[in-house]
Amino acid sequence: METLWFIIVAVMLTAYVVLDGFDLGAGIIYLIAAKTDGERRAVLRAIGPVWDGNEVWLLAAGGTLYFAFPQLYASSFSGFYLPLMMVLWLLMLRAIGIEFRVHIANPVWRNFFDAIFFLASALLAIFFGAALGNVIRGVPLGPDGYFFEPLWTNWRIGPNPGILDWYTVLAGLVALAALTVHGALYVAVKTEGPLSARTRGIAVVVWPMLSVLTIASLAASSIVRPAVMNNYRRHPVGVLVPIVVFGSLGAMIWAASKSKEKIAFLASGVYLTGMLVGAAFALYPIVLPARIDAYSLSIYNTAAGHHGLVVGLVWWTVGLALTLAYFFFIYRMFRGKVRIEGEGY
Amino acid sequence: MDSALLVHRLHFAFTVTFHYLFPQLTMGLAPLIVWFKTMALRHSDDTYNQAARFWARIFGINFVLGVVTGIPMEFQFGTNWSHFSRFAGGVIGQTLAMEGMFAFFLESAFLGLFLYGEKKLSPRGHCWSAVAVFLGSWISGFFIIATDAWMQHPVGYTRLPDGSFQLASFWQLVLNRWAWWQYAHNMSGAVITGAFVMASIGAFYLLSKQHVEHGRIYVRTGVVAGVIFSLLQLFPTGDRQGKLIADHQPVTLAAMEALFESQPGAPLVLIGQPDMENHKIDNPIVVPKALSFLTYRRWEANVAGLDSFPPGVWPSNVPLLYYCYHIMVGLGTIFIAIMVVSAFLLWSRRLFDARWMLWILLLSLPFPYIANTAGWITAEMGRQPWLAYNLLKTADGYSKTVSAGNGWFTLLGFMGMYTVLGLLFIFLVRREIEHGPAEEVLAPHA
Numbered sequence: 001m002e003t004l005w006f007i008i009v010a011v012m013l014t015a016y017v018v019l020d021g022f023d024l025g026a027g028i029i030y031l032i033a034a035k036t037d038g039e040r041r042a043v044l045r046a047i048g049p050v051w052d053g054n055e056v057w058l059l060a061a062g063g064t065l066y067f068a069f070p071q072l073y074a075s076s077f078s079g080f081y082l083p084l085m086m087v088l089w090l091l092m093l094r095a096i097g098i099e100f101r102v103h104i105a106n107p108v109w110r111n112f113f114d115a116i117f118f119l120a121s122a123l124l125a126i127f128f129g130a131a132l133g134n135v136i137r138g139v140p141l142g143p144d145g146y147f148f149e150p151l152w153t154n155w156r157i158g159p160n161p162g163i164l165d166w167y168t169v170l171a172g173l174v175a176l177a178a179l180t181v182h183g184a185l186y187v188a189v190k191t192e193g194p195l196s197a198r199t200r201g202i203a204v205v206v207w208p209m210l211s212v213l214t215i216a217s218l219a220a221s222s223i224v225r226p227a228v229m230n231n232y233r234r235h236p237v238g239v240l241v242p243i244v245v246f247g248s249l250g251a252m253i254w255a256a257s258k259s260k261e262k263i264a265f266l267a268s269g270v271y272l273t274g275m276l277v278g279a280a281f282a283l284y285p286i287v288l289p290a291r292i293d294a295y296s297l298s299i300y301n302t303a304a305g306h307h308g309l310v311v312g313l314v315w316w317t318v319g320l321a322l323t324l325a326y327f328f329f330i331y332r333m334f335r336g337k338v339r340i341e342g343e344g345y
Numbered sequence: 346m347d348s349a350l351l352v353h354r355l356h357f358a359f360t361v362t363f364h365y366l367f368p369q370l371t372m373g374l375a376p377l378i379v380w381f382k383t384m385a386l387r388h389s390d391d392t393y394n395q396a397a398r399f400w401a402r403i404f405g406i407n408f409v410l411g412v413v414t415g416i417p418m419e420f421q422f423g424t425n426w427s428h429f430s431r432f433a434g435g436v437i438g439q440t441l442a443m444e445g446m447f448a449f450f451l452e453s454a455f456l457g458l459f460l461y462g463e464k465k466l467s468p469r470g471h472c473w474s475a476v477a478v479f480l481g482s483w484i485s486g487f488f489i490i491a492t493d494a495w496m497q498h499p500v501g502y503t504r505l506p507d508g509s510f511q512l513a514s515f516w517q518l519v520l521n522r523w524a525w526w527q528y529a530h531n532m533s534g535a536v537i538t539g540a541f542v543m544a545s546i547g548a549f550y551l552l553s554k555q556h557v558e559h560g561r562i563y564v565r566t567g568v569v570a571g572v573i574f575s576l577l578q579l580f581p582t583g584d585r586q587g588k589l590i591a592d593h594q595p596v597t598l599a600a601m602e603a604l605f606e607s608q609p610g611a612p613l614v615l616i617g618q619p620d621m622e623n624h625k626i627d628n629p630i631v632v633p634k635a636l637s638f639l640t641y642r643r644w645e646a647n648v649a650g651l652d653s654f655p656p657g658v659w660p661s662n663v664p665l666l667y668y669c670y671h672i673m674v675g676l677g678t679i680f681i682a683i684m685v686v687s688a689f690l691l692w693s694r695r696l697f698d699a700r701w702m703l704w705i706l707l708l709s710l711p712f713p714y715i716a717n718t719a720g721w722i723t724a725e726m727g728r729q730p731w732l733a734y735n736l737l738k739t740a741d742g743y744s745k746t747v748s749a750g751n752g753w754f755t756l757l758g759f760m761g762m763y764t765v766l767g768l769l770f771i772f773l774v775r776r777e778i779e780h781g782p783a784e785e786v787l788a789p790h791a
Contacts, residue, residue: 049457052412056453060445062419067442070434070509077423077430078744084424085755089762092413096769099409103773146427148746304435305503305511312439319446326454333458333465 001309002299005068006287008316010280012064016057017128017276018182018269023047023054025183027094027121028176031114033187033199037107040114044098046190049334051098053327055091067312071145071302072287079139079147080131083163087127094120122176129175133168136279137161137224141290145297157224159291167224174217177210178272185256185265200256203264207253214245214275221282225289228282238281244274352752353425353743358725359756360417362718363763367411369717372486372532373539374404375479377566382472396562397475398463399782400543404478405460406773410766412453417759425752429732429742435511436502437492439518444488452481486535487528494524496733497724498593510736523589527724530582533574534720537680538713540571544687545710546778548703556781561697564706568691572684578677584639590727591640594734596654597727600663601670602636604650611636611648616671619664624651661729669722676716683709 026047034040066073077084097117101110134149140160141147152162155169164172184203188196221228232238248271255264283289288297303309378400385393419441422430430438455477463471495501501517502510512518547563550556591598598604604611605624613635617626637646651659660666683705690696696703728734732742 049461052409053450053453053457055412055416056445056449059416059419059449060442063438063442063445066419066422066430066434067438070438071431073423073434073438074427074431077420078425078427078746081424081744081747081751082755084420085758088417088420089758091416092762092766095409095413096766100769100773103776145431146744146746148748304438305505308435308439308512311512311515312442315443316446319443319450323446323450326450330454330458333462 001306001313002303003285004313005064005303005309006280006284006299009061009065009068010276012057012061014273014276016054016061018272019054019057020051021179021182021272022186022265023051023183024121024125025179025181026187027097027117027183028125028180029184029187029199029202030121031118033184033202034195037110039191039195040110041102042191042195043187044102046187048098049330052095053330064316068304068309069287069299069302070304072297075141075145075147075297075302076139076288079141079149080134080163081148082151083127083131087124090120090124090127094124125176125179126172129172130164130168132175132276132279133171134163135288136171136221136228136283137165137167138289138291138296141288141292141295141297143295145295145301147290161291167220170213170217170220174210174213174275177206177213178268178275180206181210181252182265182268182272185252185261185268188256188261189265196261200259200261200264203256203268204253207249207256211249214249218242227289227293231282231284238278241274241278241281245271245278248274349745349747349749349752350740350743352749352756353747354739356425356752356756356759357421360414360421360759360763362721363767364411364414364418365718365721366714367407367414368482368486369535369538369714370407370542371404371411372482372535373537374400374407374543375475375482375539376536377539377543377570378404379472379475379479380566381562382475386468386472392558392562394468395782396559399559399777401460401475402777403774405456406770406777408452408456410770414763414766425744425747426732426742427744427746429737432509432737432742433495433733435509436499436518437495439512439515440488440491440495444485448481448485448488452478452485455481483532486532487524490528490531491519491521491524493724494521494527496731497527497728498523498589499733499736504736510733523593526582526585526589530578530586530720533578533582534713534717536570536574537578538717540567540574540684541680541706541709541713543567544571544706545708548706549778550781551697552700552703552707556783559782564696564703565691567706568684568687568696571680572688575677575680575684579681583674583677587640594727595649596651596658597660597666598640599649599651599654600660600666601723601727603663603667604636604648605652607647607650607653609637609645609647610634611640611646611650613639614671619667621663658730660727662726666723666726669719669726672719673716673723676712676719680709680713680716 026043030040030043034043062073093116097113097120101113101117104110104113137157139147139149150162152164153160155162155165157165157167181203184199184206188200188203191199232241248267251267252264252271255261255267285298285300286296287299287302290296378397381393381397381400384390385397422441455474458466459471459474459478462474466474495518498521499510500521501512501514503513504510543563544567547560547565547567550560551564587598590601602611603614603617603619603626605626610633612631612633614626615630615632617629617631620627634644637648638644640646640648651663687696687702687706690699690702730738730740732739
């Protein structure tokens with residue numbers, strides 16, 4: 001039962017990263033890719049009807065994590081106090097940038113909101129990457145199951161690391177590069193003409209960086225926490241993860257250079273999924289490793305009571321079925337290309 | 346008070362108070378927008394469609410603010426109240442996660458459809474998307490209230506040897522009697538906000554002689570909804586809520602009424618200042634025996650005063666609780682008076698020319714917000730010193746690893762951020778009201 005909920009939470013977080021990832025990425029490339037006001041509005045219209053729905057996956061994943069693994073929720077949210085609060089502020093600033101820009105015609109203020117949208121999107125990508133880096137590296141959990149990490153200490157991986165050290169910064173850069181490509185390909189799919197060509201070009205230019213960073217981060221992970229290799233040694237099926245990751249990287253550049261944006265975008269979604277599944281596979285059954293192994297939190301010492309988990313499975317399945325139905329319906333309604341001018345945004 | 350405890354309490358209080366300014370309007374407006382869409386369908390009258398679009402724009406702005414200020418609420422259970430989450434997550438994690446799965450997806454998906462999809466949907470389909478937004482916002486409200494109700498009146502749990510609470514009965518949790526009465530009372534309060542805001546803006550249009558046709562629709566709809574729900578707010582929802590407090594939190598009742606001495610035939614204090622040093626009310630204006638009657642339906646019934654309970658279990662701030670409760674009840678009474686008189690004028694076809702009444706409606710806009718806020722402070726201060734009533738003290742629930750200094754840092758950060766949000770909100774809403782329900786498109790607009 002605990003394993004099932006581990007998978008559910010991992011799937012929801014992956015859904016969040018793949019879905020909100022492309023609108024975060026659209027924000028990262030926004031200033032470079034879209035030159036005129038019309039093009040900028042086209043990018044915003046491409047994400048307009050879906051971005052807040054995508055963000056709901058973060059909320060729903062957070063709620064599900066709270067329900068299934070209360071001890072993990074309590075420990076990690078209080079331990080990552082400062083970066084989480086900053087993520088909240090960035091999410092707010094980003095919403096301001098997107099939603100309020102359209103209401104103000106003055107170009108000075110539009111530039112201001114554009115800059116906010118870009119900055120918040122880029123910083124969020126880095127923060128999320130660094131957060132995953134922290135989880136893989138391990139945190140200074142005490143015997144009571146709690147910890148508190150300052151933003152940085154000495155940038156090294158010692159007994160008292162900060163949120164940011166060389167490894168988590170590397171993870172942040174991987175996320176930044178990956179979401180840049182993901183967002184660029186999404187905008188390339190959703191728009192046409194020079195804007196679409198330009199965003200595809202960005203994806204092609206950033207791709208080599210993404211490949212190098214991916215290899216570097218995988219190598220660094222096995223040095224920082226050699227235990228990540230254990231599950232891969234024990235279960236040979238894990239070899240699928242690197243195959244999927246590097247296969248999708250290859251498919252991405254092949255399709256992007258052939259102007260097959262849709263396939264390239266799908267490949268980048270598969271790449272993100274592969275990276276996250278790889279991390280979850282490496283961690284299981286640990287959910288928050290401690291710097292001292294004995295204090296690590298696993299699915300077994302953090303889960304809610306058995307009855308609650310069983311009951312939850314019933315309503316969660318119903319809720320998911322309804323949600324998929326809405327999403328299917330909405331994406332069908334708003335399918336197709338966004339034009340440079342027109343109604344809305 | 347321990348300074349870390351103080352800052353974590355202020356942190357949650359500040360962010361939740363600011364947050365609830367927005368959902369109370371969206372939950373209150375949602376049924377009224379559905380009403381407009383239904384009228385438009387039934388009478389094929391495009392004025393009602395215009396009205397629905399105008400209020401949907403106001404709704405949309407409030408919704409965005411509600412979402413961005415709502416995300417921090419979920420986070421704070423873990424960031425600032427981690428001990429509470431560790432102990433109670435096995436129970437209230439259920440309701441909080443259900444809110445995500447059943448309400449957020451529904452509401453956000455269909456709001457996008459409602460705001461952007463009118464041309465792609467049939468009129469009937471567009472009306473249904475309004476219904477879906479209404480359902481989403483009200484389901485969301487229920488799961489939050491069910492969570493709070495568990496903290497007020499814990500049911501359906503077992504306690505494990507490690508001290509944590511785990512779900513024992515799902516149905517007891519969601520059918521908690523406290524949850525349903527509190528929900529009814531709260532949602533009625535939200536509709537009162539929606540009704541007063543609608544009537545106020547309608548009155549503004551009538552008084553300034555612009556968009557007169559719309560002004561009449563808004564005043565009429567606001568007054569009809571207002572009179573129904575301000576009466577429901579008092580009876581049965583407020584009355585039943587009071588009865589639950591008398592049964593399960595008698596010390597809270599005594600503190601709300603500032604009843605220091607237990608007595609038969611207890612008086613109801615209308616106005617007066619609690620003197621906590623001498624345990625009496627200064628400058629009291631009271632209705633003799635009324636408290637006994639309202640609580641137990643008998644004039645001579647004995648009502649337990651604060652002296653029946655050890656001071657350690659008194660709500661930690663009796664005067665603040667007393668004032669918030671009296672502000673809520675006092676304003677609720679005034680709302681009934683305003684809406685009954687307005688409804689009478691409406692019925693006798695004089696309301697649209699009664700400038701004095703339109704002025705009152707116009708100026709009454711802030712007061713439902715104050716009443717709803719005061720009501721929530723009453724509920725939450727009344728629960729003190731408990732976080733989960735009789736199970737877990739507030740002082741044992743906060744994140745011990747998050748220092749007061751870090752708490753102040755983020756509290757001040759939120760204050761700054763919310764000041765900016767509040768200014769932007771006022772700017773945008775004012776702009777929509779200035780522009781009104783007319784159809785020519787506002788300078789590039791969503």
